[in-house]
Amino acid sequence: MQESTRGDLSTRSTPRFRSGYVSIVGRPNVGKSTLLNSILGEKVAAVTPKPQTTRNRIIGVKTTPEAQVVFIDTPGIHRPRERLGEFMVKEALESIKEVDIVILMVEPRPPGREELSIIExxxxxxxxxxxxxxxINKIDTVKKSLLLPVINGYAALYPFDEIIPVSALRGDGLDIVLGKITEYLPEGPKYYPDDIYTDQLERFMVAEIIREKIMRLTEEEIPYSVAVEVVGWEEKEGVIVISANIYVEKESQKGIIIGRRGAMLKAVGTASRKEIEDLLNTRVYLELWVKVKEDWRRKAGALRELGYR
Ligand SMILES: Nc1nc2c(ncn2[C@@H]2O[C@H](COP(=O)(O)OP(=O)(O)OP(=O)(O)O)[C@@H](O)[C@H]2O)c(=O)[nH]1
Ligand SMILES: [Mg+2]
Incomplete structure (x- = not known):
């Protein structure tokens, strides 16, 4: 009896550490990956102005004195047109089942077909x-008076535990988000050491940096037809030599990635190398090879080889 009373008292006086999983879902391009990067203060997820940038689940870990939050950034939920898209949507939807908190991220406008389907x-x-x-993200792009009808529209569709307007880009409202997450998470242990902010392998992060640069620098089908795989990694006298294959779907796309006299590939290489050097904290020599993997987005075997499994 006495034992349990003492136990209760100690619980009340010192709040226990909290931990858990939070998945970020929403249609493509709403700012999910930007939110993850902003909350962590580290670039872990590729961000571009184009929809369907994220293709895999990306884990980001935020550790505070009170809690450890394991965020899962997911691909944008859309109507898939090939196998890659099917894989992406599955990644996103499956994350919902496994987490303590789901963040549905939307833009400040009335719900559309994608949002209605996610809410279902x-x-x-x-x-x-x-x-x-x-x-509700990107509030820096709208007048405040436009927010209330959007909030009411969503509140009528689902009993959200919290509705929080934010700007992931500027960091507005993110302290509120983290505070509310901490409130709702169950008591639990630290899953990751304090200084770990992602569980992604360096090879994958490097491939994503290169893919992000290609997505930003190219147009139309090209950003979507590209996959990147790191195939070599060797340390030589203070420099890491990294080779990566850039896969496209058709012979005609190869020339676009290489560019006139190699200009596009050079731009991709230069921008990527800078960021990779920051990530690895060392000098990097980057070798990029452009290869054709015929229609890889539609082929189960090719998708598996490229890590989309
Ligand atoms: N103005 C403004 N732009 C934002 C904000 N958050 C994100 N963006 C921009 O929106 C675009 C898409 O951002 P991402 O973070 O890649 O979006 P996403 O939801 O991860 O997209 P997918 O991975 O394709 O599903 C980028 O150009 C961002 O800079 C914001 O709060 N305000
Ligand atoms: Mg994303």
Whole structure:
């Protein structure tokens, strides 16, 4: 009896450490990866102005004195047109099942078809203990008076535990988001050491940096037809020599990636190398090879080889 009383008292006086998983979902391009990078203060996820940038789940870990939050950034949920798209949407939807809190991120406009469909999925999978936050992002792009109708529109569709307007780009509202997440997370242990902010392998992060640069520098189908794989990694006298293959789907796309007299490939290489050097904290020599993997987005075997599995 006495034992348990003492136990209760100690629980009340010192709040226990909290931890858990938070998945960020939403249609493409709403700012999910920007949110993850902003909260962590580290670049872990590729960000471009084009939709369907993220292709895999990206883990980002935020550790504070009170809690450890394991964020899962996911690919934008859309109507897939090939196998790669099917894989991406599955990655996003499956994350919903496994987490303590789901963040549905939207833009400050009325819900569209994608949002309605995600909300249907949430209704089907949100158990008693699963919390769902609505984050209305990009509030820096609209007048304040336009927010209230958007909030009301969403509130009528689903009993969100929290509705928080934010600007992931500027960092507005993110302290509120982190505070609310901490409030709702269950008591739990640290899953990762304090100084770890992602579980991604360096090879994957390097490939993503290169793919991001290509997505930013190219147009139309090219950004979507590209996959990057690091194939070599060797330390030589204070320099890391990294070779990567850039895969395209057709012979005609190869020339576009290389550019006139190699100009495009050079631009991709220069921009990537700078960021890779920052990431690895060392000098880097980057070798890029452009190869054709015929229609890889539609082929299960090719997708598996490229890590989309
Ligand atoms: N103005 C403004 N732009 C933002 C904000 N957050 C993100 N963006 C921009 O929106 C674009 C898409 O951002 P991402 O973070 O790649 O979006 P995403 O939801 O991860 O996109 P997918 O990975 O394609 O699903 C980029 O150009 C960002 O700079 C914001 O708060 N305000
Ligand atoms: Mg993204």
């Amino acid at each position: 999925t949430l209704k089907g999978s949100s158990g008693k203990d699963k919390r769902v936050f609505l984050l």
